[in-house]
Amino acid sequence: MRSREEHHDVVIVGGGICGLATALALHRIHEVLYHKSTMQVKSTRMEELRCLKRSDLIQVLFDNLPVDSVRLGCQIVAVERDPSTSFPILYVHDGSIIKAKVVIGCDGSNSVISKSLGPGALNVLPNCVIRGLTNYPKGHNLETRFFRHLDVGYMSYGRIPIDDNLVHWFVDWPYPDRDTDAPKDPKFLMELAMQQIKDNPAEMIEMVEGSDPSSLHLTRIRYRSPWHLVFGNLRRGTMTVAGDAMHMMGPFLGQGGCLALEDAVVLARNLARAMPMGLEGSRVGDGELKKRIETALENYVRERKPRVLRLAMQSMLLAISISSPSKIKRLLSLALLVVFFGGASLGYTRFDCGPL
């Protein structure tokens, strides 16, 4: 029996922050080109931190996409290059095949697309983080700023209000067993968080105690080495990666999601520059089209590398300075942070990735 085959111009694998934002950026550019609508993207240059619920962001991105451009429940299991056209072929879990001119892997830390580009194993830190949301119906009276308590040798906790009633908090936890899956049972996670926070200020204990059990998550901290960004393959042919699939880093700077949004803007901008009339409007042969897409993706990778490499280095040094059992390593990484990254400066939040 012949397997089902689909053909698309651009396929984005993964429907997280990066995948949805990339799809939306490409649609917005398409709208401007074909429907002559206007578009203005403004970026803020202020040094500030804002917290929002990931699910709200995902929902807003999803709601703004045309319904027929999203396919739910489609797991990509493998990818290879079509020997006759050199364009990518994606294999879906249900046995079907998708042929595409461009494939963008936004499939997160275990990216199938990233693996197909070459080696780049994930490193696991010996600690993990429990996160939760606490609702204060009468208001929390906390300042709108990010508070973090750091202790050498793992233990840290922190919080940041999302709005007048809702507060996001986290508690770090040493996680000695690197090979088992993170537990998910909310009751167990609550006990774990309470046990970890018990010697800390009452305000923090009450916050954890009063949190919504369904909001509790335990995440093991993984990162891809910054060397992967220097020496690894981030593009092959007309296929590339974005978001965590390209630059998974520990959550020490809280920038992974922001970088994913920047990737989306830069990627869409480079594709639009190379093909101002879109893929279907380019009216060139497959050979020329492939060359143009490759140039666009190469420019995207080149543009993103310095930005993501800098943050990946900073995040890794911060991780070592907090959690390394070696005092020398902790001091050395602190010194490097001060010399090269301005210590605790939030300068990295002032980055402007340019307009769409």
Ligand SMILES: Cc1cc2nc3c(=O)[nH]c(=O)nc-3n(C[C@H](O)[C@H](O)[C@H](O)COP(=O)(O)OP(=O)(O)OC[C@H]3O[C@@H](n4cnc5c(N)ncnc54)[C@H](O)[C@@H]3O)c2cc1C
């Ligand atoms: C504890 C913690 C705290 C964090 N805090 C912050 C913060 O404060 N600020 C910030 O900016 N970032 C933060 N981050 C980082 C941020 O969450 C990630 O960088 C961001 O979610 C990456 O988005 P993504 O779309 O690239 O990947 P993901 O969110 O991982 O999405 C990948 C998507 O691809 C899908 N997928 C995977 N494989 C396949 C496949 N084979 N086929 C089809 N679909 C597939 C998945 O189901 C998922 O929907 C934090 C991360 C952690 C762990």
